[in-house]
Amino acid sequence: MDKLTPPVELQRITPAKAVVASGIEMIFQSGAERFQALRGIELEIFSDDLELLMGPSGSGKTTLLSILSGILTPTAGTVELLGQEITGLSRGKLAKFRLKNIGFIFQDFNLFPALTAQENVEAVLNLKGIRRQAAKHQAQQLLEQVGLADKVKSLPRDLSGGQKQRVAIARALAGSPRLIMADEPTAALDSQNGHAVIELLRKLAKEEDCTVLMVTHDPRIMDVADRIVYLEDGMISPQAPHFFPVADGASSS
Amino acid sequence: MVSLARKNLFQDLPRFVVAQAGIMFAVSLVTIQTGIFNGFTRSTSLLIDNSNADIWVASEDMRYLDLTLPMPLERVTQAQQVKGVNRAEALIVGGAVWRRPSGEITPVRVVGFNPDGQLFKPWDISQGNLSQLKQPYTVMLDDSDKDGLKVERPGEAAEIGSFPARVVGFTKGIRSVVSSAFVFASLENAYAYDNSPLASAPDNPPRPPGLTATDRITYILIRAQPGTDLQDLQQRLEAALPETRAYTREEMARLNQVYWQKSTGVGFILGLGAVVGVVVGLVIVGQILYASVSDHLKEFGTLKAMGSSDWFIYGVIIKQALWMAVLGYLPGMALCFALGAWTLEAQAIEILISPITATGVFGITIVMCIGAAVFAIQKVTHLDPAIVFKA
Incomplete structure (x- = not known):
């Protein structure tokens, strides 16, 4: 973890908590069938950290990410994001909160295929109330930041997987959100692109004062995380399950 | 955006x-x-909309333009006496049979009017002029009916009933989908055609005589004096002219439109x-x-x-x-x-x-x-x- 530790004079004395989840339970019910996806989740994520949420398939990672993003409402428990309790917010207020504070990155990129790279970023800026030239300019800057200055006019179909994910990262960064929620962002990428994307995310987390929470199966990126949270059977596991490799640098939950 | x-x-x-x-x-x-x-x-309501009359006087039995009973020409003179009437003119609308030189017959709608009058005349004349209609047995047709009536140019002749019909001119775009081809003629010629027996035309038929007070016409077109209340004038006309009803031009047009919309x-x-x-x-x-x-x-x-x-x-x-x-x-x-x-x-x-x-x-x-x-x-x-x- 040495390479991630800031000089003593810059170290956080009381690090702010970006995410606080308390007593999270999630039960899905379909007719008579009842499935408990999460049980008793207690989780705190500090600002500007890059944290990984890992676990086997069906362990509840995506459900937890959806709840921590304010997309799903838990059956029980509370979620506090950036100091604001969001579990009681209405759908509309939750949407506004997400728009203002959270950037999303998806496994399948979820770019708008009809829009160019620049327009994909611009569309989110437009949603956030930034219009016309200001939006264009910011979109270009963000794409430049992720190394795609020469691809601004390209449609997603003309980009490689790694480039698409970079556009998605630029889009997630549009409007400078304080949180980035990423769902398997390297799953569709080869090793080289996967690493490049993670490096980029880590750099952005540190430089842009952005907390990144990432669901992943990818053991290749464990060493860049500040912390790894393991989920198993809907519960946080105090240590990595036996079938998971343990990261060299990152601390486990 | x-x-x-x-x-x-x-x-x-x-x-x-x-x-x-x-x-x-x-x-x-x-x-x-x-x-x-x-x-x-x-x-x-093409003929009605394009007339210059404020009021159309018709038989009280009229159902629509082509289905009405006639009235004597003297009603025109009587109408002229009614207070508020500036001008009254007769109009004859009647069915007849057009016989082409080849012998084929076709129904036509003869519209008789005063070529020197002001309240009705064909409004878009592409060939010929109205004064030519004063000659005996002359007619004007519409360009669109040339094929149907087998006429190509002015000067050609056919027969209506038992009288000759010489084409002296053409109108443009005066055609109704609910009526036979219009044949425009002077009142005298139209009266002759309207009352003609369906027989072959004699050689050199006599010139159609002028209309007398008892001769039958179809409508009286009225122009009101400026400032006259049309509703009052309608009432005065109906009172002065027995067995008639007076319609404003708009009422007459509407009556025809509604009839055709409902009946068809x-x-x-x-x-x-x-x-x-x-x-x-x-x-x-x-x-x-x-x-x-x-x-x-x-x-x-x-x-x-x-x-x-x-x-x-x-x-x-x-x-x-x-x-x-x-x-x-x-x-x-x-x-x-x-x-x-x-x-x-x-x-x-x-x-x-x-x-x-x-x-x-x-x-x-x-x-x-x-x-x-x-x-x-x-x-x-x-x-x-x-x-x-x-x-």
Whole structure:
């Protein structure tokens, strides 16, 4: 973890908590069938950290990410994001909160295929109330930041997987959100692109004062995380399950 | 602002073209049905609308222009005496049989008027002049009836009943879809034709005599003195002229229009066609929009997850619908105008697309497309943004 530790004079004395989840339970019910996806989740994520949420398939990672993003409402428990309790917010207020504070990155990129790279970023800026030239300019800057200055006019179909994910990262960064929620962002990428994307995310987390929470199966990126949270059977596991490799640098939950 | 609606729409060009063809079809169907209805309605009151009379006096038994009972010419003189009447003129409208030189017969509608009068005359003369109609047994026809009556140019002759009919000129665009071909003649000639027995024309028939007080005419056209209250004048005319009714020009036109609309059911039939057009358009646009929304569901889910409001997404779909409406309406309307010009030229059948019709059809197109959008919006309303995390 040495390479991630800031000089003593810059170290956080009381690090702010970006995410606080308390007593999270999630039960899905379909007719008579009842499935408990999460049980008793207690989780705190500090600002500007890059944290990984890992676990086997069906362990509840995506459900937890959806709840921590304010997309799903838990059956029980509370979620506090950036100091604001969001579990009681209405759908509309939750949407506004997400728009203002959270950037999303998806496994399948979820770019708008009809829009160019620049327009994909611009569309989110437009949603956030930034219009016309200001939006264009910011979109270009963000794409430049992720190394795609020469691809601004390209449609997603003309980009490689790694480039698409970079556009998605630029889009997630549009409007400078304080949180980035990423769902398997390297799953569709080869090793080289996967690493490049993670490096980029880590750099952005540190430089842009952005907390990144990432669901992943990818053991290749464990060493860049500040912390790894393991989920198993809907519960946080105090240590990595036996079938998971343990990261060299990152601390486990 | 990035137009997601426009870009999504044009992304799949073949599908977009199919959608536009569907909307064009709907627009054309509604416009043509409405245009034919308007043209039909106008043609039923063509002679009335183009007269210069304030009031038409008819038999009290009249049902519509071509179905009425005659009245003696002396009623014209009596009408002239009524207070508030500036001018009164006789009009004869009657059926007759046109016999071509080849011997074929065709029904015609003879319209007799005073060529020196002011209250009625053919309004668009393409060849000849009205004074030529003062000669015995002369007539004017409409260009559009040349084929039907087998006449090509002035000077040609045929027969009406047992009298000769020499063509001295032509009008342009005076044709009614509910009437036989119009044959314009002086009152004297029209009276002769109207009362002619159906027999072969004698050689050198006598000149038609001037009309006497007891000779039968069909209508009296009245021009009121300036400042006269027309309702009062109608009452005075009906009181002064036994067994008659007086109609303002608008009332007379309306009476004819309503008669033909009701008796033929044309309004219902054409209206039904227009409704079918709207329904077909609604289904086509609905299907296209629904399919488009289904195709872009993950994108809409992404927008929802990122925090866009439902209304923003509805806006995207409605904008798509509006684009489809405008881009379907414009070529659809252009097609209708072209078709209208062709039918008028080739068949003298008017597809009347008035500014009100064009605006109304645009409104219907918008409503149709928005309606289809509302149908498609249902799919987004229930969309769970959590789908974005399901690869």
